[in-house]
Amino acid sequence: MTPEHCRVRIEGQRVLIAVVGDEVLARIHANLLKVGARAVGPSAWLCDGDVSAQRLSEAIGELGEDEVVYLVASGPERIEFGFLVAPKIDGGTIVTP
Numbered sequence: 001m002t003p004e005h006c007r008v009r010i011e012g013q014r015v016l017i018a019v020v021g022d023e024v025l026a027r028i029h030a031n032l033l034k035v036g037a038r039a040v041g042p043s044a045w046l047c048d049g050d051v052s053a054q055r056l057s058e059a060i061g062e063l064g065e066d067e068v069v070y071l072v073a074s075g076p077e078r079i080e081f082g083f084l085v086a087p088k089i090d091g092g093t094i095v096t097p
Contacts, residue, residue, distance in 0.1 A: 013073075014051060018043045018060075020067040028069070031059040049073055 016037065018028055025043055033039075035055055037047035047056070053071065060069050 010046065012049045013046050014049055014056070015040075015070075015072040016045045016047070016056065017070040017072075018067075020063065020069070024063065024067060028060050031061065032056070035059045 016032065018025055020028065020043070029039065029045075032045050032047070035047065035051055037045040037051070037059075040046050056071065063069065
């Protein structure tokens with residue numbers, strides 16, 4: 001089956017998608033619920049757009065080397081897309097196409 005690409009915009013909401021191990025997923029889930037997020041899938045949450053990225057980062061806590069949490073928010077003119085990753089001490093995170 002060929003996957004389809006879909007674009008989603010949820011006004012005023014942030015979408016978080018975690019690509020992490022089971023133990024980290026359980027911790028993140030509990031912490032995101034505390035900041036007002038609600039689960040919309042096994043590793044996906046929605047929260048109000050006024051919840052800051054800093055607050056979400058604190059709720060997510062530490063991530064391992066290969067773990068990432070994608071953060072999508074609707075901006076005034078476009079969809080903003082970012083992610084939270086474990087910091088790399090050898091010069092920062094490098095993103096390539």
